[in-house]
Amino acid sequence: MFPAVTPRAQHLIDTLKRFVEEECIPVEARYAKELGEGADRWKNEPPVVEELRIKAKKLGLWNLFLPKEYKESPGLTNYEYGLMCETMGRCPLAAVATNCNAPNTGNMEVLAKYGNDAQKKKWLVPMMEGKYYSAFAMTEPAVPSSDATNISCKLSHTKGGYLINGKKWWISNSGHPKLKLFLVMVRSGKTNEELANSPGGIGLKDIHNQHSVVIVPSDTPGVRVGRPLHVFGYDHAPGGHCEVTFDNVFIPHENMILGEGRGFEIIQGRLGPGRLHHAMRTVGVAEKAFDIMIERAMGRVIQGQPLVEKGVIMDWIAKSRIEIDTARLLVLNASHAVDVKGARRSKKEIALAKIYVPNMALAVIDRAIQVHGAMGVCQDTPLAAMYANARTIRLADGPDEVHGYQIARNEIKIAKARLESKL
Structure with a gap:
């Protein structure tokens, strides 16, 4: 038996349905026109998006995804959000209009759940206000990333912080003009081969303690966003899913989330x-x-x-x-x-x-x-x-x-x- 929906949640569900049907769907053609053609499609987010966001905020349809156990949450359950999220699926603009679009949602939840107070103030608060976009850099072209223990983008210690070296791809939002940060999964410990070659292969028991997640501002020297990868011919501008290279990218110690080896x-x-x-x-x-x-x-x-x-x-x-x-x-x-x-x-x-x-x-x-x-x-x-x-x-x-x-x-x-x- 599913739980009853609270009156407040039901009001938001009804409001969201009207917002999607009456505000979002009717401007889909305008969004496509404002996006433009060719290289211009990557330069700016269509103005209609911000107009929708202003309307969504006034209606209370903002950051609906974050569960009620977080202090930053609007107070909904995952079950209640599930009912709302189905409505968002009816129009590609709905999630971004309500600040509920991936991968921003996942990144905000990471910072809300695992970030310290300083990280939340610097990165989470502006994201929840809708000021900028983020990307999650995990998948790599050189390894079978369906088994995340293969992730090889290397994190090494250096004076004052860390250096990151490696290549990622299919990084959603990485081409967006409002992109401000990457959350990057890196290998901070031993390789799988080193673990397997330990006496008796006993090191393999620690295979899930060799990775970390770090914050990398998108304008950090050494971060290079490459070509957008097409999905059956669709490039999904202005955010896209690009290749991203990290070449001796320096980050300070305070950009480590939760602690080394806590990536999984x-x-x-x-x-x-x-x-x-x-x-x-x-x-x-x-x-x-x-x-x-x-x-x-x-x-x-x-x-x-x-x-x-x-x-x-x-x-x-x-x-x-x-x-x-x-x-x-x-x-x-x-x-x-x-x-x-x-x-x-x-x-x-x-x-x-x-x-x-x-x-x-x-x-x-x-x-x-x-x-x-x-x-x-x-x-x-x-x-x-x-x-x-x-x-x-x-x-x-x-x-x-x-x-x-x-x-x-x-x-x-x-x-x-x-x-x-x-x-």
Whole structure:
């Protein structure tokens, strides 16, 4: 049984729905026009974004993502935010308009949870005010980053602080004109090879204590933002997902978050909610695609009969509704589990949603594309972009296979314990 939503939260949910439908969706075309073309698309954020942000603040729709256990929080539960986040998924502008866009949300939660008072004052407060953007630099091109113990960007000690050397890629927001800081996952200890070659390989037990997370201002000498990587042809300007090189980048000791060797503790605290936020929004994306599919089927006549009356289309509509509602329940269940047990003890619930929701969305969007025919794969509908984005979620924050492996391993562990208890 899910908890009741508080009257205040219900008011925000209703207000957000109106804001997205009446303010955000109607200016999508204006946003595209203001973004411009070519290199100009990376120079400035379209002015309409700030206009939306001003409206969102006045309505109290600001920083909704941060759970109520933080003093900086607006006081909502993850479950309540899950209901709101689905609404945001209906329009790409909604999350940024409410200061709830990734990766800013994850970075703000890291600073709120693990940052010291000085770090919060310098970095968290301005981010929560919406003054600038941030990026999380973890994935690397030279190693299989789905196993984060392979991360090799090196942190070394030097007088007064540290030096960072390495290359990252797929760093979201790294091309944004308002970018001010990176949170960077670095190797601050031994390599995996060194741990494996320790006497008896005993060093491997410390494999998750070899990394740290540090704050790197984006204008630090030695930080070079390279080419934006395209997602099925989309470059996602003005933020993008760029390659970033750190070449003898100096940072002072006070830019270390929590302490050396605490990187895995931090990223687990960050990625759990982050995975859930992606799933929450993706349910909203699927609902939007579902609406687009039905509207097209109702308005298209084939051989004198509305397309919506064809048996195959009715079957697609029924399947889509079942799959979307199933996905929503998985997301809300995971959100409630995090509220009750915390993210660390809700790994199974989060993983179930993380795997199921993007695959569900891809199926629904694909049907909507099919109903539109050739129109579905061109720029005349948002479906192609929706499909490209949903497909990347199967890789972001860990691929399906990694989460599936963890689910299966835990289920096998439970089964073994049950069988052993019968002996």
